[in-house]
Amino acid sequence: MKRRRVLQLGAALGGGLLARKEVSARELGKPLGPYGQRSPFEKGVRWTRESKTPEAGSSFTPLAESHGILTPSSLHYERHHAGIPNIDPARHRLVIQGMVERPLLLTVDDIKRLPSMSRILLMECGGNSGSEWATTTGPTVQRSHGLASCSEWTGVPLRLLLEEVGVRSGAAWLIAEGADAGRMQRSLPLAKAMDDMILAYGQNGEALRPEQGYPLRLVVPGWEGATHVKWLQRIVVAAEPYQSRDETSKYTDLMPDGKARQFTFPMEAKSVITYPSGGQTLPGPGLYELTGLAWSGRGRVERVDVTTDGGRSWRQARLQEPVLRLAFARFRLAWQWDGREATIASRCVDETGYVQPSREALIAVRGVNSGFHYNGIKLWKVSANGNVTNV
Amino acid sequence: MCRPGVLAAAVLLGGTVALAQSPKFGVGRTPTEDDTRALGIMVAPDGTGLPAGSGTAVEGKEVFAARCASCHGQKGEGGDGPPLVGGKGTLATPVPKKTVGSYWPYATTVWDYVNRAMPFNQPGTLSHDEVYAVAAYVLFLNDIVGEKQVLNAKSLPLVKMPNRDGFVSDPRPDVPPRRSE
Numbered sequence: 001m002k003r004r005r006v007l008q009l010g011a012a013l014g015g016g017l018l019a020r021k022e023v024s025a026r027e028l029g030k031p032l033g034p035y036g037q038r039s040p041f042e043k044g045v046r047w048t049r050e051s052k053t054p055e056a057g058s059s060f061t062p063l064a065e066s067h068g069i070l071t072p073s074s075l076h077y078e079r080h081h082a083g084i085p086n087i088d089p090a091r092h093r094l095v096i097q098g099m100v101e102r103p104l105l106l107t108v109d110d111i112k113r114l115p116s117m118s119r120i121l122l123m124e125c126g127g128n129s130g131s132e133w134a135t136t137t138g139p140t141v142q143r144s145h146g147l148a149s150c151s152e153w154t155g156v157p158l159r160l161l162l163e164e165v166g167v168r169s170g171a172a173w174l175i176a177e178g179a180d181a182g183r184m185q186r187s188l189p190l191a192k193a194m195d196d197m198i199l200a201y202g203q204n205g206e207a208l209r210p211e212q213g214y215p216l217r218l219v220v221p222g223w224e225g226a227t228h229v230k231w232l233q234r235i236v237v238a239a240e241p242y243q244s245r246d247e248t249s250k251y252t253d254l255m256p257d258g259k260a261r262q263f264t265f266p267m268e269a270k271s272v273i274t275y276p277s278g279g280q281t282l283p284g285p286g287l288y289e290l291t292g293l294a295w296s297g298r299g300r301v302e303r304v305d306v307t308t309d310g311g312r313s314w315r316q317a318r319l320q321e322p323v324l325r326l327a328f329a330r331f332r333l334a335w336q337w338d339g340r341e342a343t344i345a346s347r348c349v350d351e352t353g354y355v356q357p358s359r360e361a362l363i364a365v366r367g368v369n370s371g372f373h374y375n376g377i378k379l380w381k382v383s384a385n386g387n388v389t390n391v
Numbered sequence: 392m393c394r395p396g397v398l399a400a401a402v403l404l405g406g407t408v409a410l411a412q413s414p415k416f417g418v419g420r421t422p423t424e425d426d427t428r429a430l431g432i433m434v435a436p437d438g439t440g441l442p443a444g445s446g447t448a449v450e451g452k453e454v455f456a457a458r459c460a461s462c463h464g465q466k467g468e469g470g471d472g473p474p475l476v477g478g479k480g481t482l483a484t485p486v487p488k489k490t491v492g493s494y495w496p497y498a499t500t501v502w503d504y505v506n507r508a509m510p511f512n513q514p515g516t517l518s519h520d521e522v523y524a525v526a527a528y529v530l531f532l533n534d535i536v537g538e539k540q541v542l543n544a545k546s547l548p549l550v551k552m553p554n555r556d557g558f559v560s561d562p563r564p565d566v567p568p569r570r571s572e
Contacts, residue, residue: 259557
């Protein structure tokens with residue numbers, strides 16, 4: 001309003017010079033605000049399947065829109081089995097009992113008083129890339145690999161609390177249980193808890209989001225996402241696993257001989273190119289920075305190789321420093337695209353020397369019905385018109 | 392070490408207030424039985440945790456029709472929810488059908504899961520007897536228990552599931568690394 005009047009005034013004065021000057025005037029921006037929002041031009045959101053029971057399902061991180069190694073908490077993938085509970089932290093309790101000398105009930109404030117730690121860690125659903133076992137694979141990197149995210153988690157080393165309660169001899173497992181409607185439950189080896197499990201209340205500098213387990217969750221570095229029990233209300237120390245539904249009927253890997261693998265916890269080395277990736281279009285031949293994410297549930301990413309000729313030759317990509325154990329690693333590689341059809345892929349090698357296998361190599365051993373723990377090499381086809389599709 | 396004293400204190404106070412804090416950091420307190428009960432039942436494969444009560448497939452048929460069939464089908468054949476019945480002998484075929492009968496290794500898991508998570512939209516609303524009855528009915532539909540067989544805390548853990556020996560431990564890394572090219 002004000003500006004238009006100024007313009008009119010400028011025109012009325014007939015001063016061309018003056019008018020031009022007024023046109024370049026800038027509008028005052030928005031005022032300060034209590035809680036930040038991203039730019040309205042940014043559209044990346046979690047993707048989820050249509051479902052009659054949206055309380056039980058998963059939503060996928062838009063990996064193609066991510067930069068660096070961290071996932072914003074608002075875009076961290078979700079997997080719920082009975083909806084997201086609305087928990088008042090003042091009323092939440094964690095009970096540690098079972099084969100312990102001193103059973104303990106803790107409030108969230110009790111836990112926040114204890115010595116804390118933070119660690120940047122990847123989290124990947126055991127079912128991530130499950131669509132890749134089939135012949136028609138995920139059309140975008142979000143759909144094929146989006147059940148993986150990476151955050152800084154803050155909390156208390158679980159070991160500290162287990163030392164407080166005094167684990168009795170003969171104990172070998174923890175039974176962790178959530179406070180969601182279905183009381184999600186998993187059995188986990190005690191040794192892993194004594195090694196590096198975290199009782200987390202913080203994520204990326206703020207409290208956990210409700211869909212990430214507010215106010216308390218387990219973080220189990222490098223192991224399948226479902227072990228990171230959310231809304232944690234109880235830990236029972238036991239001699240044997242409890243054989244809960246989500247460690248027998250689900251999250252077990254059925255092999256071609258009819259036997260199923262159980263307690264397949266670590267997520268093996270894996271990588272995927274996020275640019276260029278399925279659904280994107282390259283505007284034309286030229287120099288591109290090819291980039292993607294690599295990780296291993298068994299340690300540090302040692303190397304990522306990239307092919308742009310369908311696997312005939314591989315070049316080592318540059319890794320973003322620092323490369324953290326059990327976290328996403330960002331890789332980058334300059335690529336001169338000549339405008340001809342190209343098949344591109346990445347291959348991760350971790351610190352144990354393990355090399356990410358091809359889909360064919362995986363299937364040769366495990367068949368196509370195992371459903372979980374897929375970590376095969378992902379191929380993308382760049383067509384001459386620049387369209388990128390899954391292979 | 393201080394446990395007997397704490398227990399004595401708890402008993403003196405009527406078992407409702409127990410004040411033991413953790414030894415090094417002095418946080419928390421000893422949970423009471425009420426605290427634990429409020430969290431809900433947890434069942435181990437040997438039956439630890441199973442409550443009193445009982446049920447048969449005959450009783451379970453009615454409960455199932457009223458509370459389960461809308462998602463799992465009248466005979467557990469599946470619908471919006473997964474099938475619970477059938478699939479025996481399919482695990483090593485190209486189209487395996489994983490159900491309670493063909494895949495689940497422990498009968499105690501059926502009781503535990505129904506009790507903690509079912510019905511999907513109203514978990515925690517079945518009585519203990521109803522959970523025993525529904526578990527009996529699902530196992531009966533899979534030819535694992537008889538129609539009138541009574542399931543309770545003693546008999547349920549003894550039910551042998553067909554796929555009890557169908558699970559192996561994690562052999563990974565199992566896919567040989569490719570030679571570097």
